[in-house]
Amino acid sequence: MNTDRIENSGGINSSEKIGNSETIKNSSGKKSFGTSFPVNHESTKMRPDSYPDFGMRIYGRGKPVRLFVAGLHGDEWKDTTELLKNIKHPKTGTLALIPLVDCGKYISTLNQDYYPGNGKKILRAIEELKPEIYIELHSYSSENLEKLAGKNRLKLIGVPAYSILKEGVLLGSVSPWVRRKYFPKEALCLSFELQKGSMESIRFTAHMLEILKEIQSRDDFIEYMKKEFPAQAKKAIEDYQRFYGEI
Numbered sequence: 398m399n400t401d402r403i404e405n406s407g408g409i410n411s412s413e414k415i416g417n418s419e420t421i422k423n424s425s426g427k428k429s430f431g432t433s434f435p436v437n438h439e440s441t442k443m444r445p446d447s448y449p450d451f452g453m454r455i456y457g458r459g460k461p462v463r464l465f466v467a468g469l470h471g472d473e474w475k476d477t478t479e480l481l482k483n484i485k486h487p488k489t490g491t492l493a494l495i496p497l498v499d500c501g502k503y504i505s506t507l508n509q510d511y512y513p514g515n516g517k518k519i520l521r522a523i524e525e526l527k528p529e530i531y532i533e534l535h536s537y538s539s540e541n542l543e544k545l546a547g548k549n550r551l552k553l554i555g556v557p558a559y560s561i562l563k564e565g566v567l568l569g570s571v572s573p574w575v576r577r578k579y580f581p582k583e584a585l586c587l588s589f590e591l592q593k594g595s596m597e598s599i600r601f602t603a604h605m606l607e608i609l610k611e612i613q614s615r616d617d618f619i620e621y622m623k624k625e626f627p628a629q630a631k632k633a634i635e636d637y638q639r640f641y642g643e644i
């Protein structure tokens with residue numbers, strides 16, 4: 398999850414400060430997890446040079462190029478990495494997966510040091526693949542729901558609140574630190590927050606990923622959302638317009 402305050406994010410001048418509300422834990426699961434990471438030799442392109450612990454997998458070819466990433470910081474991989482490991486080939490276009498970005502110290506993606514530091518696998522992949530569709534999977538503890546989805550998020554944290562989708566799954570945009578610098582405005586950049594330890598959250602996110610791995614464009618996804626989740630679609634579009642000025 399992301400609860401750090403972000404500076405210089407579109408004219409938010411509140412002087413209120415909020416601390417990083419997430420407990421920083423050092424994951425001890427890194428080693429044992431590594432041994433269980435399966436490799437599909439037929440369809441997997443491993444990059445041991447740039448991804449020493451966990452490779453990026455690339456399925457399919459051509460446009461659109463989709464990049465899904467999980468396990469961005471701290472222990473979030475425990476609820477999210479498996480979801481990306483289980484995804485199958487898309488019917489069209491390319492699907493690149495980074496199931497585990499980093500499981501060390503928790504640094505929020507709203508911290509400007511995240512992407513060049515712990516998240517550098519993501520930046521390398523974005524620069525190399527130039528994805529039109531970019532999805533981050535995060536997880537949150539239920540006591541932080543208000544910070545993520547509460548209407549004061551913009552004022553307190555400096556970014557729009559997440560929309561509550563279903564089964565405790567929240568949908569929002571990705572950090573402005575990566576959105577503004579690395580993606581054109583037509584790109585679809587989404588961040589999902591699953592509720593930690595919730596099987597319903599995991600199942601529903603798996604369903605959303607099945608949809609997203611076949612999505613052709615941002616407009617395609619907006620159409621899907623208007624049909625399936627009209628209230629959340631409206632809020633997400635309004636927030637985005639307010640924050641980035643256009644859509």
Ligand SMILES: [Zn+2]
Nearest residue numbers: 398399535536
């Ligand atoms: Zn997170």
